[in-house]
Amino acid sequence: MKILGIETSCDETAAAVIEDGRVICSNVVASQAEIHARYGGIVPEVASREHMLAIVPVARQALADAGLELRQLDGVAVTHGPGLAGSLLIGVNAAKGLALAEGLPFLGVNHLEGHVYAAWLEEVDPEREPGFPLVCLIASGGHTDLILMQDHGRFTLVGRTRDDAAGEAFDKAARVLGLGFPGGPEIQEASKASNGKEPPFTRPRIKNSLDFSFSGLKTAVLRRAEERGLYPPSDDSEPRPQDVANIAGAFQDAAVDVMVQRTVEAAGRYRAKGVLLGGGVAANLLLREEMDRHSPVPVIVPRPSLCTDNGAMIGAAAYYRLRSGAQHQWDLDVVPDLRLG
Ligand code: KG4
Numbered sequence: 182m183k184i185l186g187i188e189t190s191c192d193e194t195a196a197a198v199i200e201d202g203r204v205i206c207s208n209v210v211a212s213q214a215e216i217h218a219r220y221g222g223i224v225p226e227v228a229s230r231e232h233m234l235a236i237v238p239v240a241r242q243a244l245a246d247a248g249l250e251l252r253q254l255d256g257v258a259v260t261h262g263p264g265l266a267g268s269l270l271i272g273v274n275a276a277k278g279l280a281l282a283e284g285l286p287f288l289g290v291n292h293l294e295g296h297v298y299a300a301w302l303e304e305v306d307p308e309r310e311p312g313f314p315l316v317c318l319i320a321s322g323g324h325t326d327l328i329l330m331q332d333h334g335r336f337t338l339v340g341r342t343r344d345d346a347a348g349e350a351f352d353k354a355a356r357v358l359g360l361g362f363p364g365g366p367e368i369q370e371a372s373k374a375s376n377g378k379e380p381p382f383t384r385p386r387i388k389n390s391l392d393f394s395f396s397g398l399k400t401a402v403l404r405r406a407e408e409r410g411l412y413p414p415s416d417d418s419e420p421r422p423q424d425v426a427n428i429a430g431a432f433q434d435a436a437v438d439v440m441v442q443r444t445v446e447a448a449g450r451y452r453a454k455g456v457l458l459g460g461g462v463a464a465n466l467l468l469r470e471e472m473d474r475h476s477p478v479p480v481i482v483p484r485p486s487l488c489t490d491n492g493a494m495i496g497a498a499a500y501y502r503l504r505s506g507a508q509h510q511w512d513l514d515v516v517p518d519l520r521l522g
Pocket residue numbers: 191320321322323324347348349351352363364365366369460461462463464465466488489490
């Protein structure tokens with residue numbers, strides 16, 4: 182079963198052809214990161230406009246790379262939420278047009294379910310599927326959710342952030358430290374030069390809950406940057422790369438620690454057979470290492486390029502739904518605050 186997966190929920194225009202939920206026949210991602218970097222964050226109107234320009238060439242490229250004509254596909258799937266309304270609309274309308282043109286099955290996919298299924302892409306041996314239940318940590322620029330996956334398509338939300346998403350905290354910490362956007366990879370890179378002498382940040386913890394909170398950590402980074410004269414940026418202040426590296430490192434340690442601790446706790450509580458990571462923040466190397474070190478069960482994590490937004494994960498998630506007969510009608514709308522579980 183070959184499915185075209187389309188993703189435009191945020192700032193990546195992406196399309197991919199996926200066979201049987203696992204094999205990547207093509208995977209095209211047009212990132213707008215450079216355009217938004219100028220503004221230090223994503224500008225929704227700019228994102229929609231860029232999606233509009235990119236969607237047709239990206240979808241065409243995905244078909245061409247796979248060596249397929251539209252009519253040879255078995256379905257068209259698209260992220261219909263959560264995400265930016267204007268951005269989602271471009272993808273959903275493009276997908277409807279393509280599916281309608283050839284009378285193909287059409288399916289809207291939850292973006293977060295897509296991040297979960299990124300782990301199945303060429304990573305999971307079809308003979309040895311991970312056992313359920315799985316505890317999934319989906320951490321991105323808009324979400325930090327702990328999801329219990331009992332089976333294909335069966336999800337329960339067991340923890341979530343009460344304020345900022347983990348990726349948002351990385352982005353904001355990077356901005357305060359004068360690093361670029363997106364902040365996650367910048368913080369990871371800057372942390373390499375840390376000398377480890379930075380006093381640790383307090384780990385935020387919500388009692389009797391698997392929820393997260395990152396806004397206190399973000400404020401603590403801001404305070405420390407102010408104390409060291411790194412923020413607000415001024416022309417005459419000397420660059421202090423060692424302080425930047427140290428604070429970035431201490432921030433990354435704290436953020437990773439909190440995510441690992443909660444995920445491991447959830448895995449124990451729900452007797453999980455595995456822990457699955459997804460979302461842009463799952464590309465973080467320290468998070469991957471620390472999760473591996475502390476998890477009592479195997480950790481399944483897609484390669485970094487499949488952790489950030491892409492169409493392949495949407496095609497993978499759609500396979501399991503289409504296979505069981507699910508399909509959407511042409512009146513499917515975008516749902517910017519769609520939840521999983
Ligand atoms: O899943 P994603 O591509 O888009 C959303 O759905 O939000 O995630 C983007 C987020 C950004 O906040 C970015 O800073 C973060 O993922 N990110 C990382 C890393 N790479 C991307 N965070 C920490 N470490 C990384 N290596």
